[in-house]
Amino acid sequence: MDSSAKEAASPALIGPAARIEAAFNLALSVVSAVWIFAIMALVCADIFMRNLFNAPISGVAEFIALSVPACVFLQLPAAIAQRRLLRAELVIGALERRRPRVAALFNLVFALVGLFVFWKMLVWAWPDFTKSYASGEYSGVQSVYQIPVWPFKLALITGAGFGFALFGERAIREFMNLAARASETDSARGIRSGLEDLLIGAAFLGGVIAFVAAMWFGNPRPLTVGALSLAAMLLLVLLGMPIALALMSVSYLGIWIVRSGELFATNTLGNAASTGIGSYEFGVIPLFIMMGLVLEKADVGRDAFQVAAGLLRKVRGGLGIATVMANAIFAAIVGSSIASAAVFSRIAVPPMVAQGYTKRFSVGTVAGSSVLGMLIPPSLLLIVYGLVAEVSVGRLFIAAVIPGILLAIAFSVAIYAMTYLTPQFVGDARGAKNIVAVSFREIATRLAPIVLLVVSVIGGIYSGLFTPTEAAAVGAALAFLIAFWKRRVGWTEFKSIVLETSFVSAAILFLIISANLYTRQVALTGIPMHVSDWVIGAGLDMAGFLAVYFVILLLMGMILDSVSIMLIMLPIMLPVLDTLDGDKIWFGIVTTIAIEIGLLTPPFGLSVYVVKGVLPKDFVTLADVFIGAIPFVLVMIAVTIVVMAFPELSLWLLRP
DSSP states (O other), X not given: OOHHHHHHTSOTTHHHHHHHHHHHHHHHHHHHHHXXXXXXXXXXXXXXXXXXXXXXXXXXXXXXXXXXXXXXXXXXXXXXXXXXXXXXXXXXXXXXXXXXXXXXXXXXXXXXXXXXXXXXXXXXXXXXXXXXXXXXXXXXXXXXXXXXXXXXXXXXXXXXXXXXXXXXXXXXXXXXXXXXXXXXXXXXXXXXXXXHHHHHHHHHHHHHHHHHHHHHHSOOOXXXXXXXXXXXXXXXXXXXXXXXXXXXXXXXXXXXXXXXXXXXXXXXXXXXXXHTTOSGGGXXXXXXXXXXXXXXXXXXXXXXXXXXXXXXXXXXXXXXXXHHHHHHHHHHHHOOHHHHHHHHHHHTHHHHHHTTBOHHHHHHHHHHHGGGGGTSSSOHXXXXXXHHHTOOHHHHHHHTHHHHHHHHHHHHHHHHHHHHHXXXXXXXXXXXXXXXXXXXXXXXXXXXXXXXXXXXXXXXHHHTSSOHHHXXXXXXXXXXXXXXXXXXXXXXXXXXXXXXXXXXXXXXXXXHHHHHHHHHHHHHHTHHHHXXXXXXXXXXXXXXXXXXXXXXXXXXXXXXXXXXHHHHHHHHXXXXXXXXXXXXHHHHHHHHHHHHHTTSSTTTOHHHHHHHHHSOTTTSOHHHHHHHHHHHHHHHHXXXXXXXXXXXXXXXXXXX
């Protein structure tokens, strides 16, 4: 955008208004971040009092259940302002570079949708808040403990109100940007380009109007509404609408039409916003996110890599295998593939290239092994699956141990085999030069904190000592202690960690809220029942169903992030699994591995983009990273098929 367009696209009150807005957003973010940290401290205090003095703190579970939605909505305004809501950037990013007028039109429509969604939240939330305040509504047991509910509902109104204002401001910005761009037709090429943009924009708006008209006036059956809603939602997500807004807006319209009443749709939206994540179990998400961010700052990944590199220095492909092993260790305490990709791009790629490995192999190894972060427990994706599928997160963690180890071993064997079968692709892998052995003392010093953390979190869950939420709180507290002990986290890093925890948690949990509304719409339209009938009518057994499901996940992984795929597909597929008498724990492991393949496949391939973004600009091309990751994609497909064929790999540790 040139300077004139930027100036025209800026509101008149950009100076003082923007500073006031930023101050309010920061204040709400700080409250949310401190609140999450307080939840961690409260849970740890409850564990301490319960185990040492047999005096648990009353109301902890209820307080956390009320706090999670409040924290999310307090953080939402800053997440909206900083464009942190999850969305697929592929199409809209290309449009912003090549067709800025069309991109401005799309963004204007997206902003108007956000304005509508948050307005409907406010319409529902305000009377709910006033009723709660007037009646003195509380959570708890009278004469034991009573937690007033209205402050938590006030947080929801505050966040929704600021979100509404921000989307209104964004709509004005995009409209002015579109108006400024529309005047850029001062040449024959500009006129031709303007006409092309006009046709694209007209096709987009025409499609939106045609869809709404077909849904509204066509008197379709609920199943047709559900199918059209799913197609429209996927298209909007692909075009770049924030995924949560696409889920909410289309689901709202679908519920309105199926139940022939806007009031029911508004009530369903409000209930999803207030209760969709309003349970104690959802507290596990921000706490595990906090733990991972602390350990990332504490350089735990570097310690793990240096130990693994020292131990494997004389093995063919040793640095590649060391990257896999270090990723497995890092995954056991962080639970995020994206964090693994970012950390090991900086840690592992430079020494691998310096030792003679090709750039393609080096970046492919980092991208490929990063997927272990979402499989080896604790895993954010497994947590989301457990909460959506309503199965034990602790049992999912235990079930993922053997498949996670199997995948890490398979990666390592593949690397070793490639040093013989494709030496041109790997490079000089005869052994690491200038890498010294590590002593037992160094191994103990660097890995002892990691072992302590893994034993505390996974061991506590496995033994029944902690719930997953309690284990996450203990893990986060221990992570802070380890980071402070290593002197790698100071006050500046601490502030950054708690604020980033709030940002990431808000983006994920708001997406889960939207998925809750989508799940209700899917149930009303009867899609799961019809899919189950189709599977039975087609004579598909479990193997046939899994084959179809696997292909769908691979295709969706090419355009969507992992959490979004899971939230979109599970409401449709879980009832089919029940029809076929499948085990939900095993199905969760299969789903997680299959979805993670999408992190490595074009055009979306989020881990690939992270690796490319972290490394210097001209170090490798995006195509190099995708090509380097191909062997790991093939290994993941093979491991997924093995886990599908042998459910005992997931369920063996759960047997009594």
